[in-house]
Amino acid sequence: MGTDTWPQCRKCQDGDLLPLSDFGGQGAPIHYKAWVCSNPDCGFNIKIRNGDVYQNEPVASGASHAPRIR
Numbered sequence: 001m002g003t004d005t006w007p008q009c010r011k012c013q014d015g016d017l018l019p020l021s022d023f024g025g026q027g028a029p030i031h032y033k034a035w036v037c038s039n040p041d042c043g044f045n046i047k048i049r050n051g052d053v054y055q056n057e058p059v060a061s062g063a064s065h066a067p068r069i070r
């Protein structure tokens with residue numbers, strides 16, 4: 001129940017595609033900028049950047065932005 005709110009992932013047919021939002025340079029919210037599969041084993045993702053659509057980009061875990069260890 002409640003899991004059929006989002007479209008099903010077409011790749012793994014198991015997870016749901018969850019919409020992600022971002023904030024633009026002016027702080028304006030960009031709704032549904034990216035969709036990511038909820039199945040961690042699938043990792044399918046699609047996002048829009050500057051009007052172009054990107055599929056299955058490597059998911060940035062944030063490690064690249066980790067603070068330097070002094």
Ligand SMILES: [Zn+2]
Pocket residue numbers: 009010011012013014015016037038039042043044
């Ligand atoms: Zn999937």
